[in-house]
Amino acid sequence: MNKNLKRMATMQNMQKTGLELFYTKGYYNTSIDDILKELSLSKGAFYYHFSSKEDFFIEIVQNLLARKVYSLLIEPIEGHENPFELISNCFEEALETAVHNEMDFGFILGNFISEFNGRNPKIMKHLNDVLKIWEVNLVSTLQRGKFNGYIDRHTDSEAVAVFLISSFLGIRTMMVETAPSALKYRFMHQIKVYFKAIEAKKENV
């Protein structure tokens, strides 16, 4: 096999199973040996490609987490259609993967933020960057919605974005152990109730 390809392959394998294990068992509760065992690789291989456990994790955040958040939570809401529908559908899909116990990257992000909060400033910076990107793009979508006459012009887009993200992170935390399907249904309904409150009023029909 081509050397460069092999290099890329092993690095990506490590990062992929690394993310899976960090996600399911937590960062501090997952050893590098756990990851290597899964791949039948050795310590030498790991420290040849990565300089430390911390740097390894940061590369995962940038290569996997950030990109997935972008493709699953940002791109889908970039259009000029009704922003309420764009966001609803996006959340709906993200929560549906959660119901099926698959990896939902918005949640993974929130989970890691909880784990590193006040414990590892360096990692937190990278996680906050990803969160910020999500927030900024949500604000853009909401501003577009105002411009296109969907959202009431008195609405504070930043506040709405924060509120949406926080409620999403929160519901995902709650969904893990108790009746995720029912929770999803209720949550999505209340999100729509909330949207109703900030939609543009048709004052003169």
Added chain:
Amino acid sequence: MNKNLKRMATMQNMQKTGLELFYTKGYYNTSIDDILKELSLSKGAFYYHFSSKEDFFIEIVQNLLARKVYSLLIEPIEGHENPFELISNCFEEALETAVHNEMDFGFILGNFISEFNGRNPKIMKHLNDVLKIWEVNLVSTLQRGKFNGYIDRHTDSEAVAVFLISSFLGIRTMMVETAPSALKYRFMHQIKVYFKAIEAKKENV
């Protein structure tokens, strides 16, 4: 000193600093030695009073966390007044302690739920019990609000409770690193927008 009193004192000291350290550094990232060092106590003392780290934590959840959640998040919303004001004021105070970087027990609960999710079913059961108590009492308050004519009678109280808790847990996660005061302000405003959407309509004034 009376022996029984001494026993109680040391146990409570251990639990108190135990909670503080578990909260700031995380459970898996805090060793028993860390806690004992803080109190100048020995392993012997710890294992004389508690059977394991896990049981120690569970006692903390029941003795400290559950009671604080009750006194800070449940009792304050038990009246027959306007439920929106009761809940708003309650959240307002909880988030204010968060701004001042003090221990906010609703958040501590959410934080621990994140940490033990899918990793320790026994501990998760106890944490979920506390969460459930909060949820049930929120539903009660909302039902009272419907009965007393504050909340629209078509409202799904369970869904609203879930939505409120999840958004609270989420905003707390976000508040830790970035401009907590501004986040609090925006969040509280959107909560009130949401409340407006489910308040009882005065159809015949």
Added chain:
DNA sequence: ATGTAAACCGACTACCTAGTTTGTTACTAT
């Protein structure tokens, strides 16, 4: 074919962790 460097192996260090055990105080009932 052969030198060379990338990619990897696996034993090793130094340190940390939960839990055990044996020994020592200090209180307290008689």
Added chain:
DNA sequence: ATAGTAACAAACTAGGTAGTCGGTTTACAT
């Protein structure tokens, strides 16, 4: 006063952890 026991002290076990290092394989250029 003294025996008994509650409340602790501290050394120890057994297992795990991140990171290092000298050696081995594999691929590729010449």
